[in-house]
Amino acid sequence: MFKFFKSLTTHHQCVSVAARNLSTYGGPLLFRASAPMFAEPLKKKKRLDPQILKAREDRKRKKIEKSIRKLEKVAKTFKPIDEVQLMALLSNEKNIRQRPAVEHTVDQLENRLSLVKQWAKHKHDEHYFNLQVINDLEYSQQRALNELREVSEELYQAAIEIDESLLPYELIGPVETPPIENYESPDGEYIDVTKKWE
Template identity: 45%
Template sequence: MALLQKAFQQLSRIPFRGNLSNNRTLFTQTSPTLFKVTDVVSAEPLKKRRRTDPQLVAARDAKRKRRIEKAIKKLMKTGRKLKPVDEIEGDRKLQKEKKERNRELPTLSNEQLDNRAILMKEWNLYKGVQYKKECASINTMLECQAKALSELKLESEELYMAAIQVDYQLLPYEVNGPVRTPPIKGYDPPDGEYTDTTKTYEVEIGDVTTVLKQFIRK
């Protein structure tokens, strides 16, 4: 034991050049004598980078660009297609019979056109005079009503408050009808189940940005 301690003391006197923390070596201390090892540093070799041909990458980008330009030209040529609506389109059978059902109006002579224009002017004049008379009569009635209410308010406050209340019996309205709907003969009511007959359509591309995103993902 004494010989081992003496040997360690001689080793500790040897000058060391370098950083002990970065070297996987043993070092000793005089009191007490200890052996220590640096921490294990885990590592893995670097992955090799794949060498890509720049001409191949340029050709791939050019092909994608041509596809996008072709899709944009097709979209601009056809335009945006709307979803068909049965209520707007109507019956196809009636559309085919449109020429047969079309009625041609007879051509009017100059005298008939002049007579219609004169009648239209006279009708407009008549309705204008009628409107002015109705407005004048309504204004006179409102003025008389306001004057009567002001005089009534001076006489009695209670009568004035009773007079300005809304009379719900002025225009009585009563409706008498069937309380229950009569049953339909031969109708089998469904028991909480129904058949969905809604038509489904494929979503079509209607925007240039969606075209770009679609081809970029590919």
């Protein structure tokens, strides 16, 4: 039987062509269903009463309208911020604590304006003087280095090299930390105390 089946497969391999829905590749007795065969006919739709459909749509619409009204009510109330909330005691003492508005005369305002201008001019002059001092120091340093270079190149190179003793910082320690035996790392759990506002 096996020899007969084998001979059939060898003889019909060239004849076996994939049909639209069935394939006999591997022998005429070996049927395989292709992908379109897995489909099933569509179920027949049940005809419902139009009044039942209308009642369902009305229920859905009412439910959506109710949720919209609920959201509109919530939208009017703001989420309270604890840092901005005023204590009841302070809100009661508001009239006592409020300072009266002070009205300045024209002479006082002019005096303040002149003081602000004088302070701005003083700070400008101070900044300009500091810039001049820095420029003078840089010019003197460069002039001294140029004269030193004319005298001796070795002294000049020694003068411009970086002095590492100005930063006396040493770091001595292990490059890698060995693992701690039987160490249980924390899971990172925390207690959430955030207030829920709905």
